Structures are given as structure tokens and as C-alpha cells.
Amino acid sequence: MGLIPYSKQSIGEEDLLAVERMMKDDFLTQGPQVSEFEKDLAGWFGVKQAVACSSGTAALHLAYSSLGIDENSIGIVPAVTFSATANALKYQGAKPIFCDVDPESGLIDLESVEEILNNLNPNQKRSKNLIVPVSLTGSVAPLKGCRILADKHEFCVVEDASHSPGAWREESDGNKIKSASGEWSDASTLSFHPVKHVCCGEGGAILTNSAEIRKHAVKLRSHGIQRPFGPEHETPWAYEQDELGWNYRLSDIHAALGRSQLKCLKNSLLKRREIAARYRELLGKKPFSSHFGLPNEEKGHAWHLFVLRFRKPGRRDQAHKFLKERGIMTQVHYVPLYRHPYFEREMGKIRLPGAEKFFEGCLSIPLFPNLTKGEQDAVVNEIARFIEKG
Numbered sequence: 001m002g003l004i005p006y007s008k009q010s011i012g013e014e015d016l017l018a019v020e021r022m023m024k025d026d027f028l029t030q031g032p033q034v035s036e037f038e039k040d041l042a043g044w045f046g047v048k049q050a051v052a053c054s055s056g057t058a059a060l061h062l063a064y065s066s067l068g069i070d071e072n073s074i075g076i077v078p079a080v081t082f083s084a085t086a087n088a089l090k091y092q093g094a095k096p097i098f099c100d101v102d103p104e105s106g107l108i109d110l111e112s113v114e115e116i117l118n119n120l121n122p123n124q125k126r127s128k129n130l131i132v133p134v135s136l137t138g139s140v141a142p143l144k145g146c147r148i149l150a151d152k153h154e155f156c157v158v159e160d161a162s163h164s165p166g167a168w169r170e171e172s173d174g175n176k177i178k179s180a181s182g183e184w185s186d187a188s189t190l191s192f193h194p195v196k197h198v199c200c201g202e203g204g205a206i207l208t209n210s211a212e213i214r215k216h217a218v219k220l221r222s223h224g225i226q227r228p229f230g231p232e233h234e235t236p237w238a239y240e241q242d243e244l245g246w247n248y249r250l251s252d253i254h255a256a257l258g259r260s261q262l263k264c265l266k267n268s269l270l271k272r273r274e275i276a277a278r279y280r281e282l283l284g285k286k287p288f289s290s291h292f293g294l295p296n297e298e299k300g301h302a303w304h305l306f307v308l309r310f311r312k313p314g315r316r317d318q319a320h321k322f323l324k325e326r327g328i329m330t331q332v333h334y335v336p337l338y339r340h341p342y343f344e345r346e347m348g349k350i351r352l353p354g355a356e357k358f359f360e361g362c363l364s365i366p367l368f369p370n371l372t373k374g375e376q377d378a379v380v381n382e383i384a385r386f387i388e389k390g
């Protein structure tokens, strides 16, 4: 058996044909595929608007900038996430504030958010500010709680849904909270990196119910330039730039691949859920349970990642090494952002208890739709050998 990666894209014949067709088209970029992809995305997620762009990072940056986040703003970001969630605030000159996370799920901790909000300088409310819940690993963040706190303190909410297309959570009152539904956030963002649910190679999107956010994001995606006049005007060619934007456009080639991949999303979610259920069954028994915890059972989990939580300090790193030597690749998602030299230089030394606890034990084991039963067994068997070895 070859190397087993922790994640990998699934590209089928239809995807290949879609890309091949596009390569023969007149428009490789700025053609009709992008807006068709946006319509498909809006339909799939049940939102009014979608804006496709060149990466998940670009989607975060466009969402923040379209909401008016600037150098006077703060953004409350969970300490356990990928750098992009906070970096995109820095691109706007805004200040990220890291809040703590639940030590078992890694999801944003509402008490920690509330504490930050209650201790804010009252002048801060004069600016546009943000809370950015991340639906980490494919488990829906407490979006409703974030929305309630945000409304109380006049903050906006952007959900980083890079890990969670198709995810939902049932609340204690029986209500379903859906990731990226536009119901609890001003905007949600997706990534189409190959390890994510929908692969474009590189790509991302904003999902929102706000026509205003879409209009602004579309302008900023292409340098801040817009065409003010329709085809009937005497200078229909006219265009103007009234603010600074970027080239964050998605090409039509990437959009064609995204459209084809989106058709398989339901099926690939099913496969991810099946593999996660099998892992839970095989790894949920003794002797494993005394060595590591498993992710909570959630029907609506989108299973971008399957994270073991080793109980004893140091065992996570030993397991990573042991498995790597046997061709099984695992990953750590994530080093708390405040531990990176870049943020530590700016903010000083920060250590948050929930984030530290999660980080110390977390190890993502292979999970992707085409992971075969044989490969799943190999992962489980090698973990068993690691435990036996002690």
C-alpha cells in the first residue's frame, strides 16, 4: 500500500471533461462560467448571493473589506484556526483579537467572546467590528450565540465555513443551525483548495443574503473597478475605479471544475460521513478510549477533518512520527495563531487554556471521500500498534 495522505481531492471523468471543454472555450477568464458557478453555489447553499474568487483567503479579505472593516476595526477570531482567518484582518489594517476555544471541539468559546466584548473600550463601537466563528473540522460553530452577542454589541459576523460545506447542527430546542446559510452571519466564506469538499485547485467564495455585500465584493474582486453605464450609453466602454481593490478573480477554468465538483458534493459528504462513522466505531473501543478522545457524534458534521485528541502530553507527536514512518500522513490543525512569531511579535506572549489543551493533543488522521476500506483499516491497525507499543 502506498503513502496515505491526510486528505486528497477526488477528481472524476466529468471533472476532466469540464476542464477540457473550458480549455477550448473563447473565455478562459471573465467569461460566463464564473456567474454560472455563483448561481450554482447560491442554489446549493440556499443563499441569495454568491461571489466566487481566487481563494478562501481572498474570500475572507473580500468579505471583511466589503463590510467596511478597516484600520480602526477589531476582529474577534478563535485562536485555533488557519492563519488566513486572522491574516485577512491584517490586510485591512484591522486588529485581530484571539479568543479561546472549546478544548474538545476547538470551536469558538462564547464566554471568551463575551469577556472580550464586555471589556472593550466604548470608543471601539464607533468602528465596524467583527466576530469570525470558524466551523472547524466540519462541525458548526455556535453561530446563533455569536449572532446574539454580535447584535448586542453592534458587531458584524463572518463565518469561516472553509471546513463545513453542508454541515448542520441540531440545537437543544430542536432547531437546525446550518453552516453558510446566511441566517446567522452577514457573510460566510468557503475555500476550494484541493483538500476541501469542493476542489478548484485554488478558489473560494463568499455566500451572503446581502445584495450590497455582493456588489461591493464583486467590485473589490476586480481592482475596485466598475462599469457605471449600460450598453445604451454613448460611452458604454467607460469604467472607473473609485476605491482600491485587487485581482481576486476566479478563472473560468477553475469555475468549470468547481461547477462539476459541486454536483458531487452531496455524494462526497455521504462518503465522508460513512468513513467517520466507521472510524468512530473502530476507534471508539478499548484500549483506544483511554489514550485519545474522538470527535463528538454529530449527524450534520461535514467531516473535513477527523481529529483524535491524545490525552497524555507528547503522545500526539510520537503518534505522528510512528504513523509517518509507516506511510500514514497525519496533520496538526492548528497551532494556536498567537504562538506564531508574527503574532507574538505584535501581541506579546498569549496562552489560552482551551486552545492550548486542544492543540496539545490534536491529530488529524486521513479522511477523504476516496479513502478505501483497506486504507481505513491500515490507519486503524497502525494506531493500534502504536498504542500496544506504549
Ligand SMILES: Cc1ncc(COP(=O)(O)O)c(C=O)c1O
Pocket: 055, 056, 057, 058, 081, 082, 084, 085, 134, 160, 162, 163, 190, 191, 192, 193, 202, 203, 204
Ligand atoms: C479555516 C480556513 N480558513 C481559510 C482558509 C484559506 O483558504 P485558501 O487556502 O483557499 O486560501 C483555509 C485553508 O486552509 C482554512 O482551513
